[in-house]
Amino acid sequence: MPHRIPETSPLPHALYRAEQLRLLDRAAIDEAGIAGGELMERAGRAAYRLLRTTWPRARSLTVLCGAGNNAGDGYVVARRAAADGLAVRVIALADPDGLRGDALAKAVAYRDAGGRILSDPALPARTDVIIDALLGIGIGRDVEGRWAEVIRASNAHQAPVLAIDVPSGLDADTGAVRGTAIEAQGTTTFIGLKPGLFTGAGPDCCGRIHFDRLDVPATVYARTVAAARRIDWPSQRHLLAPRRRTAHKGDSGHVLVIGGAPGLAGAARLAGEAALRAGAGLVTIATHPAHASWLNIGRPELMCRGVETPVDLAPLIERADVIALGPGLGQDAWGEALWRAALNAERPLVVDADALNRLARAPRRSDHWILTPHPGEAARLLGLSTAAVQLDRIAAARTLQERFGGVAILKGAGSVIVGPSHRPPAICSDGNPGLASGGTGDALTGVVAALLAQGLELEEAAEVGVCLHAAAGDAAAREGERGLLASDLIAALRGTLRSVEAR
Structure with missing residues (x-):
């Protein structure tokens, strides 16, 4: 099965810090009228579409879900994959019933569709692709304990990893590794690109980067000055x-x-x-x-x-x-x-x-x-x-x-x-x-x-x-x-x- 993320359309040049992205997300909801649950659905759909394009012969999927909105994206991917007949294993490092808002709703929707959520962090010996939906941009301290163990196990696994938004453990603002970080073959990131994807340890952790604006209108970005600029030849x-x-x-x-x-x-x-x-x-x-x-x-x-x-x-x-x-x-x-x-x-x-x-x-x-x-x-x-x-x-x-x-x-x-x-x-x-x-x-x-x-x-x-x-x-x-x-x-x-x- 190929491990190479396909070429994508040119990436934007504006780079936003995590706090700016939270504000852009809020503006998309409050000003553009896009419900938070719809944004999450779009993100999960984009990630699943990239997965199917990159690994079309994949028949089994392991989704690692954490405690925030990144987990909600993961539950959307899991639900869509199960509906397509893939064998899906969801490993939740945080109790899904403790999620809030849209992320909780996506976990419930996956479970209502017949999906199982496991709390045992052990990865299966065989799986075709691993989805990283653990931490996203929400990391505030070094990764420790079983969270770090799961990340290290994912990096050692023979299956390729697709990270959702930001590889878990990578600081989205700086590109520093917070303790340990996912080393993905590809990263699908949303709404705005983050500086940490492109400098420091970002290139090692992200693999090929795919961007999806999730149809957020340009007016949402108008009042936000980018924190940095991505430049290329x-x-x-x-x-x-x-x-x-x-x-x-x-x-x-x-x-x-x-x-x-x-x-x-x-x-x-x-x-x-x-x-x-x-x-x-x-x-x-x-x-x-x-x-x-x-x-x-x-x-x-x-x-x-x-x-x-x-x-x-x-x-x-x-x-x-x-x-x-x-x-x-x-x-x-x-x-x-x-x-x-x-x-x-x-x-x-x-x-x-x-x-x-x-x-x-x-x-x-x-x-x-x-x-x-x-x-x-x-x-x-x-x-x-x-x-x-x-x-x-x-x-x-x-x-x-x-x-x-x-x-x-x-x-x-x-x-x-x-x-x-x-x-x-x-x-x-x-x-x-x-x-x-x-x-x-x-x-x-x-x-x-x-x-x-x-x-x-x-x-x-x-x-x-x-x-x-x-x-x-x-x-x-x-x-x-x-x-x-x-x-x-x-x-x-x-x-x-x-x-x-x-x-």
Whole structure:
């Protein structure tokens, strides 16, 4: 039986926190006149329709129901499945008679139709699909006791799991796992998308995401400002205009990459090559003299200059439009001198790697840079543990931006971008695990610097760059995620950008 959730229509871009979704749910009832029971029926019907589409040969179903409205959705799925002749087992971790309102009504309807509700939390040895209707967005603390045991048993079971609204144990706002969480093959979510589905542990827990607005009218959303934005390459590429037929290299900007201490030359090379492939007209690498003469072997379009001191660097800065600072910069005195010179240059900066570690030791603010930390670097910048950063990636990115200025990109699954504008934080939903390899962060630095050099504003360059980088990674991953190299991603940039030129 296939375990792959089918492709669905494009997902919305607005992301709402759990409290906002409760208000939207209430507005759908009070303002749009949709009864709560009808909303629940629609949610259960949508989940069951997805189940039948994804696993058409399924003949047995185990539905895990909890204590809130999420359980009501589960009872609707169970009733519909039983009516279709499927063998249905409902396991209730909370007494169904203790449910309230619409959820109680759906449990009663299932039981009145002849359905049985079991209290024994043991999963059957054989079942075709497991439906997770335990907790939804209602989680307020870490999952413990038999609730955690059932979640762990579901994850260990051979049957695929379909989560309703939010995988149980996943914080809908942050993407943090609260103790333990369902790891579903698919998640069907309703009314509004949640930030936690797309960042932190969300991609691991959700599988493929399917969205259904449940026919809630657009007027219900009119007064609610989204808490965050989901961005992807199709939604961002319009910010890059096709090139004029008379364009020349000077029109596309000059990127200066500063980095490549002895033993670390590859990072600077990757950043430089990515900048070229992302459309920069000229790229110069200011690197250690020990390897300047051979760094561009195989890529002669890169101009490599050996620099010993800031005096050597000054004429290169003068000719540059944008500086990419940090790939392979190292932690010795050579890197320190170049770091200080770059900070004093009146050029936009993309700051990464060793430059971020230096910033953590000597904090300062700037309105003219883009910071690109991974969670470990963000932890050093904020004086936190990496685990604390990952508990709330959106809050961490926002704090980075407030403390250091400019634009912050918190890299990782569901990269988060926060800029100085009043727009909600952005979360990139493109990308794949193949990007978790050395050098892909250096490639992102080059991509973002190239977009700045081509005229995008800081926040635009950060958002477009993250999505372009992730989409190129997805294109490269068609040959397989495991073993994907940064150079594979860089090679895929040109093809990914073809959609811009085709407009």
